[in-house]
Amino acid sequence: MIVGEQKKIDEIKKLIVPYKKLLVLGCGTCVKTCFAGGEDEVATLSSALRLCLKKDGSPAEISELTIERQCEDEFIQEAAHDISRCDAVLSLACGAGVQAIAKRFPRVPVLPGVNTTFIGILEKHGIFTEECVGCGDCKLGIFGGVCPIARCSKKLLNGPCGGSRNGKCEIDPETDCAWQLIIERLTALGQLDNLRKYIAPTDWRTSNAGGPRKLVREDHII
Amino acid sequence: MVTTMTNRQVPNITIFHCINSFNNGDRPDIFKSTQCAVKTVKLACSSMVKDVFLLKAFEAGADAVIVLVCPEGTCRHSEGNIRAAKRVAWVKGLLDEIGLDGRRLSLHNVSPGDNDAIERILTAVRSELADLGPNPAA
DSSP: OEEEEEOOHHHHHHHHTTOSEEEEEEESSHHHHTTSSSHHHHHHHHHHHHHHHHHTTOOOEEEEEEESOSSOHHHHGGGHHHHHTOSEEEEOSOHHHHHHHHHHOTTSOEEEOEEEEEEEEEEETTEEEEEEOOOSSOOTTTTTTOOHHHHOTTOOSSSOOSOOBTTBOSSOTTSBOHHHHHHHHHHHHTOGGGGGSOOOOOOGGGSGGGOOOOOOOGGGOO | OOOOGGGSSSOEEEEEEETTTOOOTTOOTHHHHTTOEEEEEEESSGGGOOHHHHHHHHHTTOSEEEEEEOOTTOOTTSSHHHHHHHHHHHHHHHHHHHTSOGGGEEEEEOOTTOHHHHHHHHHHHHHHHHHHOSOTTO
16 A cells, blocks of 8 residues: 655644645545545545634635545546636545546645655554565565565665674664564565575666656557 | 733633543532533543644633643553653643643543542642633633
């Protein structure tokens, strides 16, 4: 899932201050799971903004709507009526959702209410960790399902740096040493010999560093 | 002109409470003695208090919001009062960000039937409101 974090009220206030009719638009998928932009967060943020603007003596009309996903036209069109009645949209979706809304409704300013951060998992309730950087050339099969590109602070591909202590990274003691996890996992799988193979430096051309990417599936295009 | 609480007749206070911490069925006289206009919202468990409910209470004109939960270790739903405490802490932060001051929101552990504790809490909140003033977003 895509993980994001809602912007601070102060920053959002500066974005919305020119507008008198605002639609706070939530997304019911990734950002709902990480408590950044689902229906509950839309309600809470809208209430907070109403209080804030009224306190400042510049109240605005704030309406609320949450759609299943802001990255798909099928769901975006459900917001058409509400968007037509506002001066601006404060989208709580990830960056992809914000842009999809802006593309579909080019005459309405679409403002981001969430900072999109990483691709990750829910490790346990309330804790989300980065697991994938979208490098475009997945080698997880070699590393027992632990990605050294996403989870090693140094992105080492051919073994640990030797600086870890008690299973924690020397760069950030709050981060697990990815290479310890890789070795433990491969040992459990009986595949430690995978590490005898030399892994060449990452070719970043398949990642966003090579430019914006596109996936075309001709078999699905009519 | 800054409006102080002394210029207003009575402060508006909203109390969210679980049925295990307070029984408001008879609306005891303690509300009158503390000179507060009190609205109560009864919940099956204090964990049912959502962030937006607390903020909506301020939107509805509350000068202060109190959340009464049962004492630690006595929640009949195990950790409801712990969840409520976390949400109240979160919303206090939001109130500080908004500029309303997080001191307007408080959470208290109360044993059922302890009306003296409730009277003390309301008196303390009223005293806090004398310093904070009425809700500027009401």
